[in-house]
Amino acid sequence: MPKGRIFEEAVSLLRQAGYDLPPEFDDSRKLILDVPKANMRFILSKPMDVPTYVEHGVADVGVAGKDVMIEEKRDVYEVLDLKISACYMAVAALPSYDSKADIAPKIATKYPKLAAGYFREQGEQVEIIKLNGSIELAPLVGLADRIVDIVSTGRTLKENGLVETETMMPITSRFIVNPVSYRMKAGQIDDMIERLARVVEGGSGQ
Ligand SMILES: Nc1ncnc2c1ncn2[C@@H]1O[C@H](COP(=O)(O)OP(=O)(O)OP(=O)(O)O)[C@@H](O)[C@H]1O
Numbered sequence: 001m002p003k004g005r006i007f008e009e010a011v012s013l014l015r016q017a018g019y020d021l022p023p024e025f026d027d028s029r030k031l032i033l034d035v036p037k038a039n040m041r042f043i044l045s046k047p048m049d050v051p052t053y054v055e056h057g058v059a060d061v062g063v064a065g066k067d068v069m070i071e072e073k074r075d076v077y078e079v080l081d082l083k084i085s086a087c088y089m090a091v092a093a094l095p096s097y098d099s100k101a102d103i104a105p106k107i108a109t110k111y112p113k114l115a116a117g118y119f120r121e122q123g124e125q126v127e128i129i130k131l132n133g134s135i136e137l138a139p140l141v142g143l144a145d146r147i148v149d150i151v152s153t154g155r156t157l158k159e160n161g162l163v164e165t166e167t168m169m170p171i172t173s174r175f176i177v178n179p180v181s182y183r184m185k186a187g188q189i190d191d192m193i194e195r196l197a198r199v200v201e202g203g204s205g206q
């Protein structure tokens with residue numbers, strides 16, 4: 001499970017799907033949470049690391065943002081769109097920025113592979129500058145010409161005087177599965193996918 005903003009929504013989804021997760025899930029600093037009744041163990045990692053844990057098989061299944069899936073390109077199955085933590089990826093710049101006047105613009109982002117792939121597809125040559133957060137700062141101080149980042153409410157762009165120049169792709173969280181685990185524990189994992197899918201599609205899940 002990803003710590004942070006996805007966690008709460010994912011826990012709620014699992015509860016709706018009939019998993020009786022204890023109150024500990026609502027307020028804990030523990031990184032491993034056991035639910036013996038359901039024969040489940042939850043590993044809580046940084047969101048960007050979830051596909052790594054699943055690819056290596058230390059977690060059979062996981063929840064990861066589509067942004068993370070595109071950036072990390074891990075060898076895992078993406079089996080269900082959970083439709084939670086919705087946001088989108090966009091290109092933004094200062095309103096004064098003239099893209100036509102720029103030959104190899106500098107793009108600041110937390111997602112270097114996703115951004116590079118996008119501009120390659122657009123046939124645009126860019127220089128990617130990898131940052132770890134507060135991406136909106138980069139054009140304000142002259143580190144980059146444009147940014148590639150997640151937009152949700154649009155408040156961060158607005159309050160920093162940036163404008164969206166391109167909408168790239170919608171992002172939601174995905175349910176992912178380790179390919180070997182899927183073979184070994186097909187019954188359990190299929191049951192989990194079905195229960196989650198019922199909730200996602202508007203049923204009770206139980
Ligand atoms: N407004 C948003 N900003 C960033 N991520 C969002 C937003 N809305 C939904 N998400 C989803 O949440 C995930 C990131 O979660 P979170 O912000 O908790 O982690 P993080 O930024 O990687 O962590 P940290 O800030 O501790 O480095 C993204 O992968 C994305 O799929």
Ligand SMILES: O=P(O)(O)OC[C@H]1O[C@H](OP(=O)(O)OP(=O)(O)O)[C@H](O)[C@@H]1O
Nearest residue numbers: 133134135149150151152153154155156
């Ligand atoms: O459109 P909004 O609702 O304003 O949300 C978008 C902002 O939220 C995220 O940042 P986060 O809060 O995760 O901080 P970070 O930049 O340090 O990753 C994202 O990187 C944007 O900066």
